[in-house]
Amino acid sequence: MEKFSHLYRFSQRDMKKKNITIHDIAKKLDITASTVSRALNNNPRISASTRELVKKTAMDLNYQPNTMASNLRRGKGNTIGLIVPRINRFFFADTISGIESVTTPAGFNLIICQSNESFAKEVENINTLIENRVDGIIISVSGETRTSGHLKKVLQNNIPLLQYDRVIDELDISKVVNDNFEGAYQATTHLIEQGYRKIAHLAGPLQINIYNERYEGFKKALGDHKIPFRNDLVFKGVLTYQFGRDLGQKIFELEERPDAVFSAGDFAALGLMEYLKDSGLRIPNDMAIAGFANEQFTEYTDPGLTTCDQFAYEMGSMAAKLLLDEIGVEEKNRLTKTITIKPKLIIRNSSLRK
Amino acid sequence: MEKFSHLYRFSQRDMKKKNITIHDIAKKLDITASTVSRALNNNPRISASTRELVKKTAMDLNYQPNTMASNLRRGKGNTIGLIVPRINRFFFADTISGIESVTTPAGFNLIICQSNESFAKEVENINTLIENRVDGIIISVSGETRTSGHLKKVLQNNIPLLQYDRVIDELDISKVVNDNFEGAYQATTHLIEQGYRKIAHLAGPLQINIYNERYEGFKKALGDHKIPFRNDLVFKGVLTYQFGRDLGQKIFELEERPDAVFSAGDFAALGLMEYLKDSGLRIPNDMAIAGFANEQFTEYTDPGLTTCDQFAYEMGSMAAKLLLDEIGVEEKNRLTKTITIKPKLIIRNSSLRK
C-alpha cells in the first residue's frame, strides 16, 4: 500500500505540473498581467523599478514565455520556412548554414523541409508552412517542379516568398541565383584556351533552369571562339557518378573521341574521369575534364577537378537577408530583386595542359 | 486623382485581408465552429455528410487552419528542435536528412539550430527551443560543451531530450551513438593485420567523447596484439586538413618514422596523406593511412582512403524515431535507452598491402 500511495503522489505531481505564466508572476507581485507583459518585453511605458522586479521574479519562478500564445496574439510566429530538394547535398547544406546564420540572430526560427526532388512532397511542404503561418518562405524547387500553382498560393496568403538557385521563372518575385551561364561560359572558354577543340558536354535535365543555362553558356563559348557546336557531343541525363561512368565508356568507345568534356555537375565529371583513368587515358593529356559546383571532393581527386564554385554559404545568407528585408516591408512597397552571384572558376589539373 | 483612389482601394484591401477561420465556414453553412472543427479533424462523432460538406466549403473558401491557435489550445506545437554543431558538415547534414525523413511524415516540424561549436550559442539555442515549447529536442553538443546545466533545464521543463553522436555522459537520458571504440579498434586491428607495427594516432580533442573513445579503441587494439603503446606516436589537435598536413611534415622528419597512421578524422588523414605523397612517400607501401567518418571524398582520393562509416542517415532516423517514441509516453514510464550503432570499416587502398 505504501508504494502505491507513493506512485500516486508522483502521478499527481505530473498531472499538476503547470507552466508558470505571466499571471503567476503578476499575482506574486500584486500587479496585473499587462504590467508583467510590458516589463518582460521592455516596453518603455513602465518604471525601471517594476521592470527589474518583474524580471527578477520571472527568473526566480523559472518562467518560460509561451511563444505559442504570443504568436497567436500577434498573428505571427517569427519563423522562416525553407524547402530544399535535399539537405545532405553539400551545396544545399552550405546554403542552409548561410541562411541559419542570418535568421537565428534576427530572432527567427528556421523550419526546414526537404522535397526529396518530389513535386508532390514540395506541395505538401508548402501547405505545412502556410498552415504554420511562417513569416516567409525560401525555396529551391525540386527537379520535378514545372508549375508554380503551389507557389502562387503562398503569395495569395500574403507570405513573402523567395527563390534561390533552382527557380521557376514565371513568378514575379525576388530570387538569388548563380550566374550559371557565365560559369559555364568561363569553364568552356578555359578549355578552349588550353587548346582543346573537340569539347563534349554532359548536361543535366534541361527543364531545370540551372542546367539549361549552363548548356547555353557552353554553346555561347563555342560560338564566340568559332568552334562549331556539335549536338552529338552533348549527353543529357541526371548527373550522377554512375551516369558519368556509363558515359565514360560510351565516350571512350567513340570513333572520334572528344579531347575535353565540360560536365554541368561534379559527380558525373568524377565518374567520367574515373572510368577514363581506369581505361588507361591520362587526364588531362588525353582528355581534359571540367565540372560544376565545387563539390568538396573535387579538391582531392587525382588530378584535382577543375570546377565552378557557387559561393553556396553566401547565396544562403543573401537569400535570408533579402527575405527578411521583404518581411519588414508592406507588400505593395516590395521590390522584385534578382541577385545574381558570379561563380568562380577553380582551375585544377584536370584541365591544365602542362 | 483617379490613380490615387485606385491606390487607396488597394491599400484598403490589403489592410482588410483577413484569414478565413472555422467561424467563417460555420457561418456560411449555418452550423457552429465546433462542428466545423470536428469535421476538419475527422472526429468520429460527426455525420459523413456534414464532414464532406465542411471540407468542401473549406476548400472553396481557401481555408488554412491556423496552427498557432491550434498549438496554443492543445498546449503543444508538434515541433522537434534540433541542435547540431554545424549543418554543413557532411556527417551532420546526413543525420539531419535522416531526422527529417522521420519527423515530417509523423507530422512534426523540425526547427534546426547550429551552435557553431560554441557553448554560449548552444545555450541560446536551448532557450529558444524551450520558449517555443517544442515537443522534444535532439542534440549533438558543441566542442566546447563540458557541463549539462542547460540540458537539465530542458528536462526540468518536461521536454524529452535525446543526445546523439557527441554526448555528455552525466545525464540519464536516451542517446544514439556510434561505437567509436569498436570502430577505432577495427581500423587499428586492420592495420596490424596488414603487417604494420609502428602505428601513430592522430587524436581529436579528448574532452569530446567520440575522440576519447577512438583513442581508447586504438590503444586497446595495440594491447590485444602485444604491440607496445607509444605516447610519442599520439598527436592531438583539431582534426582539420591543415593539421594533417602540418603533422605530415613532422612525421616525415621523424628519425624513426611510423609505418602506419590511424587518424580519428578523415580530413586530417587526407592532409597527412597529401603531404606524404608530395614528399615522395608511397601510400600504403611506405606508410599506411586510415581515417574515420567516411567523408564523401574518401572514396575519390588516390589511393582511396580506408575509413569507418558511421551510418549517419540511419543515426539520424533512429534518433528521431526514439525521440518520437518518448514523446508518446508519460515521463515516468520513459526508459533510458542507448542505441549504439556499430560502424563499418571501409577498406581501401590507403592501407591495403599489395
Add this chain to the structure above:
DNA sequence: TTGTAGGCGTTATCAA
C-alpha cells in the same frame, strides 16, 4: 450528431 461555453497565454487598446 450537434450546440454551448470557456479557456489556452499573451498582447493591444482603452481608460484611469
Add this chain to the structure above:
DNA sequence: TTGATAACGCCTACAA
C-alpha cells in the same frame, strides 16, 4: 505608469 478588458483561432467538456 499601471489596470481592466477583450481578442487572437481553435478545441473540448458538457449539455442537448
